[in-house]
Amino acid sequence: MSPLKIITRDAPTGPVLEITGDLDYTTASELRNLLTTLTLQPDQRLVLDLAGMTFCDSSGITALIAARNHAHSARADVALAAVPTPTLRVLRMVGLDQIFPLHPDSHAATQP
Amino acid sequence: MCRTGQEPGPHDADSEHDEKTSTAAFAALLEDSVEELYENAPCGYPSTLMDGTIAKINTTLLDWLGLEGEAVVGRMRFTDLLTVGGKLYHETHFAPLLRMQGEVRGIALEVKQADGGRIPVLVSSVVKHGSGGEPLLIRTTVFDARDRRAYEQELLRARRAAEEARKQAEADRARLQDALAVLQQSLLPATLPPVPEMEAAAHYRTASPDRLGGDCYDLFPIDGKRFGFFLGDVCGKGPQAAAVTSLTRYTLRAAALHDPDPVSALTTLNKVLHERYTGGDPRYCTVVFGILEPVSATGQVTVRLASGGHPPALILRGDGRADFLPTPGGVLVGVLPAAPFSTATTLLDPGDTMVLYTDGLTEARTGEDRTILFGDEALRDFTAGHAGKSAQAVIQALTGLLDDFGDGLDDDTALLALGVPADGFHPKTTA
Structure with missing residues (x-):
């Protein structure tokens, strides 16, 4: 298991959260707590860069949904970048691939 | 002060007075009165003959017991100072050990007071031998263990309280698990x-x-x-x-x-x-x-x-x-x-x-x-x-x-x- 690390950076499209490590039952609350401190402007795009994410369980999926809810409540958008294959499989299974805009990497996700 | 026979030193009157005072204070610190120390030491000192008859007893112990020396010395045995339980323990354990080993340390007993009270004590005894090795008498120290007993009782009480709390927690846990089981069953068809x-x-x-x-x-x-x-x-x-x-x-x-x-x-x-x-x-x-x-x-x-x-x-x-x-x-x-x-x-x-x-x-x-x-x-x-x-x-x-x-x-x-x-x-x- 690798510890969760979240780095926030600003792109022209809005904040990018680089999520590294395991997003699971024990760590998902870190992302959810961070979201509550994140201010989004209308029409900004919150990008979750998952390139460094090593594991994601159902609690992690819930945190991703919480991120989407947070963005939408600020009338902002949300996107996932570089979703690892196992997580992509889960997203497809539960139909979330239709809900989250998916991008191959954070560069593509932050294009206006 | 004992300066008799000495030449007066090169002191003036004031300095001599100071020296007298400090020497007196020092003597008090030295406990130079062994008798006074024996009588009022912070523990009891009974000395008994080999048959247990009390030959000597200090004021501290007499005060604890509420007895006068004349009523005790030569008239009572050490076991007469003990409660019934203490007496039994003394006869079955304390005395035999003392005869075998020549000394016994830190045994918890209870002494009776004249007013009917009892004091928990810790007793140590040593047999004094004569020059020919024959046993002469038994020297004993008696420590007041009331505070210690209170402390022990507090520990016991705390342990009982902890035991109670543990039982309560177990009962709570069992009840919670029953409740969880009922809820769990409501989520699934029986x-x-x-x-x-x-x-x-x-x-x-x-x-x-x-x-x-x-x-x-x-x-x-x-x-x-x-x-x-x-x-x-x-x-x-x-x-x-x-x-x-x-x-x-x-x-x-x-x-x-x-x-x-x-x-x-x-x-x-x-x-x-x-x-x-x-x-x-x-x-x-x-x-x-x-x-x-x-x-x-x-x-x-x-x-x-x-x-x-x-x-x-x-x-x-x-x-x-x-x-x-x-x-x-x-x-x-x-x-x-x-x-x-x-x-x-x-x-x-x-x-x-x-x-x-x-x-x-x-x-x-x-x-x-x-x-x-x-x-x-x-x-x-x-x-x-x-x-x-x-x-x-x-x-x-x-x-x-x-x-x-x-x-x-x-x-x-x-x-x-x-x-x-x-x-x-x-x-x-x-x-």
């Missing part, structure tokens, strides 16, 4: 109802006994002909998840009575969950909901189902095939205000069994790393080996598989098998 011309079997396994599960299943009659069924997995664990599970179960049952169309039932559930849980604490579930309708003429059963993000049902055919019944595109229930659900239909022939499961089964760890999982393909291969068997036999095989996973089973797992018996009409159910 027994599956008999379905005409079908066999149903189910299994539920919680990953942890004191955690309420988030999986649920049910099988229930809709009208004279049709039965509804569902199997779902609520996100999260514990009481919050159980509350969603309960809401899910009863919403689906009520929705199905109103309109048994699978998509309608899931749409109702989606609306209920989405309205109830929004914002930073999203709650959702994946569900397969379906309707069983027997085709009376052929002995077949039509299955119409809808899925909201749930792993696909497995259809085991009587001829040994095992196939997923794909339901792609259905979204988890409760996330979107209006979610799409995907539908599928199949016909179960005699000998066919449909298996519904939660991802606790497919995501069981089969390697050291938690990314190495059992998986869909392995599940299909495993169940193919049991295709053609009864619903009960399939559930038994899968239960054995769960046993084999051992610690690899991280999540709750629910299993529901609905089969059409191969050799005709066998209404049997097992929960």
Whole structure:
């Protein structure tokens, strides 16, 4: 298991959260707590860069949904970048691939 | 002061006076009166003859006892100062040890006071021998152990209190577990109802006994002909998840009575969950909901189902095939205000069994790393080996598989098998 690390950076499209490590039952609350401190402007795009994410369980999926809810409540958008294959499989299974805009990497996700 | 016979030193009168004062203070510090120390030492000193008769006793001990010296010396034995219990212990342990070893240290006894009170004491004794080695008398020290006894009693009291608290906590825990068990049972049917011309079997396994599960299943009659069924997995664990599970179960049952169309039932559930849980604490579930309708003429059963993000049902055919019944595109229930659900239909022939499961089964760890999982393909291969068997036999095989996973089973797992018996009409159910 690798510890969760979240780095926030600003792109022209809005904040990018680089999520590294395991997003699971024990760590998902870190992302959810961070979201509550994140201010989004209308029409900004919150990008979750998952390139460094090593594991994601159902609690992690819930945190991703919480991120989407947070963005939408600020009338902002949300996107996932570089979703690892196992997580992509889960997203497809539960139909979330239709809900989250998916991008191959954070560069593509932050294009206006 | 004893300067007699000395030449007057080179002191003036003042300095001599100072020296007298400091020497007196020093003498007081030196305890130069041994007698005074003996009488008023902070412990009792009785000395007895070898037969126990008290030969000498100090003021401290007399004060504790409330006795006068004349009443004690030569008239009482040491054991006369002790309580009945103390006397017994002295005769059976203290005195024999003292005779054997010549000394005894730190024995806890109780002495009687003249006013009827008793004082816990710690007694040490040493035999004094004469020049020829013959025992002469017994020297004893008696320490007041009242504070120590109080301290010990406080410790005992604290231990009893801790014991009580532990018992209370155990009782609370047992009661809580009973309550959890009742709640858990309300999430699942106690027994599956008999379905005409079908066999149903189910299994539920919680990953942890004191955690309420988030999986649920049910099988229930809709009208004279049709039965509804569902199997779902609520996100999260514990009481919050159980509350969603309960809401899910009863919403689906009520929705199905109103309109048994699978998509309608899931749409109702989606609306209920989405309205109830929004914002930073999203709650959702994946569900397969379906309707069983027997085709009376052929002995077949039509299955119409809808899925909201749930792993696909497995259809085991009587001829040994095992196939997923794909339901792609259905979204988890409760996330979107209006979610799409995907539908599928199949016909179960005699000998066919449909298996519904939660991802606790497919995501069981089969390697050291938690990314190495059992998986869909392995599940299909495993169940193919049991295709053609009864619903009960399939559930038994899968239960054995769960046993084999051992610690690899991280999540709750629910299993529901609905089969059409191969050799005709066998209404049997097992929960």
